[in-house]
Amino acid sequence: MRILVIEDDLVIANFIVKGLKEAGYCVDHAVDGLEGLDLALNNSYDINIIDIMLPKLDGLSIIERMRKQNIETPVIIVSAKRSVDDRVKGLQSGSDDYLIKPFSFSELLARIQAHLRRSSNVSETTRLTAHDLSLDLLARTVIREGKKIELQPKEFTLLEYLMRNAGNVVSKTMIMERVWNYNFDPQTNVVEARISKLREKVDKDFGTSLIHTIRGLGYVFKK
Numbered sequence: 001m002r003i004l005v006i007e008d009d010l011v012i013a014n015f016i017v018k019g020l021k022e023a024g025y026c027v028d029h030a031v032d033g034l035e036g037l038d039l040a041l042n043n044s045y046d047i048n049i050i051d052i053m054l055p056k057l058d059g060l061s062i063i064e065r066m067r068k069q070n071i072e073t074p075v076i077i078v079s080a081k082r083s084v085d086d087r088v089k090g091l092q093s094g095s096d097d098y099l100i101k102p103f104s105f106s107e108l109l110a111r112i113q114a115h116l117r118r119s120s121n122v123s124e125t126t127r128l129t130a131h132d133l134s135l136d137l138l139a140r141t142v143i144r145e146g147k148k149i150e151l152q153p154k155e156f157t158l159l160e161y162l163m164r165n166a167g168n169v170v171s172k173t174m175i176m177e178r179v180w181n182y183n184f185d186p187q188t189n190v191v192e193a194r195i196s197k198l199r200e201k202v203d204k205d206f207g208t209s210l211i212h213t214i215r216g217l218g219y220v221f222k223k
Contacts, residue, residue, distance in 0.1 A: 033057025
């Protein structure tokens, strides 16, 4: 899952970005409105977190420009502006949620997860299951044949991406875009290395392999 954070306060931005990365999300950060708008219009994100008071271009204008371009990515406003009028104006601009600073990271994370569930049409689903493998999106746990599998945050995100695309081949580039940053070095073998680690944990001690390499194309999750 890719998230865009548009926040000029570096203390708050670092707090959000660090927390989201620890939770396994891939995060881009913009420090002003124009940079944020450019990223939002030219990249595919699963959710945007936008401050209102930004240099160069305010957050409400960013949201309005996104909606005019028919970009329906869920938006959570995070702002110190707390009056009812401010919140109403924020929601009327096209945002989906409004969180007043200061806020707890756990609340922000819960709201992100709720919006992601709705936008992916899995509002009743917090668990991905395939064959004998179960991935709990809220508890962030993985169980196979009744055994708990310990994964690092990035491994969890990689497995989630593979399971959401079960049966379809996903290329190394697709994985890098969705699990790592766009700016990641395309020559790196990080995807191969992380897939290898994931196989050791998910497949090695079980009778059926679920993660398969399609030579020259990428990877597929299937029985």
